[in-house]
Amino acid sequence: MSKVRTMAASALAPRPNILLLMTDQQRFDALGCAGNPDILTPNLDRLAAAGAMFETCYVQNPICSPSRASFATGLYPHNHGLWANGVALPEALPLISKVLADGGYDCGMAGKQHLAPCANGDEPRLDDGYRVYRWSHDPIHRSPQNSYHLWLKANHPEIYAELVTARADAPAEAGNVAKGATLADTLPVEAHYSHWIAEEAIAFIGEARDRPFYFMANFFDPHHPFGAPEPFRALYDAAALPLPVGSAGELAAKPAVQREYHAKSYGGHAPGFAEYSEAELREARAGYYAMVSMIDAEVGRILDVLQATGQLDNTLVVFTSDHGEMLGDHAIMLKGPMLYEPVVRVPLILHWPPAIGAGQRIGRIVQNIDLTATLLDVSGMRDALSVQGESLMPLVAEPAAGAAAGHRDWALCEYRDSGHGATPAVHTTMLRHGSMKLVIWHGSPATDRTRDGELYDLAADPDETVNLFHDPARRDDRERMKDLLIDVLEATEWPRPIRTAEW
8 A cells, every 4th residue: 555655744834724625527628727718617727827737637436436435535446345326435444534623623514425325315424523514415315414405495495495395206316317407407506506515615614713624515516417507507609619529430449338328328327428419418518517617606706715814825725526527528428437538537726825836737647545645644644544545745845857756657447336237237447557548347257248448548549539459559558558457456455464473
């Protein structure tokens, strides 16, 4: 297991507040500062310009619960055990929020947690250390503990009646089966879920305290279904947005399961790309961009409060997501076992002026679990939790060449039938190293599926349209990556107990 590489946080500044802004299902390129000329994100662009933007950050699983569990524990999915949505994180595993709370941080969260099953009721709460806990899995979850619904009832009773009471019998899968925006997506700005998340963050930041705080703001957007309040949807002309990259034709040279996901998303539980007209696809992309723009506006409100209260410079602000979204690329929608860049690569911005110089753009391969290590580092508690990530602070606080020399140069992502279950089960594993990317679609004995694979040279083919896995001319690249994957899997096993004698 990797040790946390550290910087001397105390030599630069006292322990900072930590504000973690996590979206749900946001692709790495869904930001203006990521080079996307079609999306409007002025507040996040300014945050990146004043801090550091990591351009190549990978999550450890492309599905919500396993990915969030990797951040919460600092471990790869094969070690923390939460391998799929609907699986509970083992209670014995300590969480980063609990560690921070035990170390003197005042901790709070709002929004989605998803570290335990909640399809049939409340999500069981773990020993998380949060003093303020405003749980709401999503805008339509019917749990009586849905804090967003409680807020709506108190502040917007007429909207609560329309969204919750009048739809008490609506199926839980309503959002999955919708190809377009639903009522919950298009509510007035002042009653929208994303606005509520910002309100909770602002209230927490404004509290008087004599110790640093940690707050995790969990936006549900830009998770499907794709739609936003009218002022943000009006920012985009759906007909003018570019269409997705790739095509259904390329799937003939890809693993067969991808053709299944082209026909039906979510293992058959949601409409597939094949069921969208071009107009519907363009509208989905416009709705997705509009959701991101609304999040950007709400983040701007939060940053304004940090600035007004004099806390912006002594707060580590982190912006990231739990995984991405296909959004029609390669003729596939949503997410699943596919490990393309739009699903496994996410935004990551760090802002903390005393320790992070402005305008840094870091291309080094980093991972979601490195963020966990970073929080331990800046809080001065790097020995309080054993994690598998490496602190990102050396990459932003030291000359890039020296920092890069010691930082891991690969990323691992694992899917273990992690989304809606399939028959037979689908298991995939990804390794990124240098410009090469390997994806193994596992066969027997892991599953009765046919073993297959993908290999991409991202330097020559950044859109991953040409699968080199079966190309005889790239056999050496494929075998080298497979050998490295075996070594990475061994290196990331849970640490062995200390040997105290020869026998």
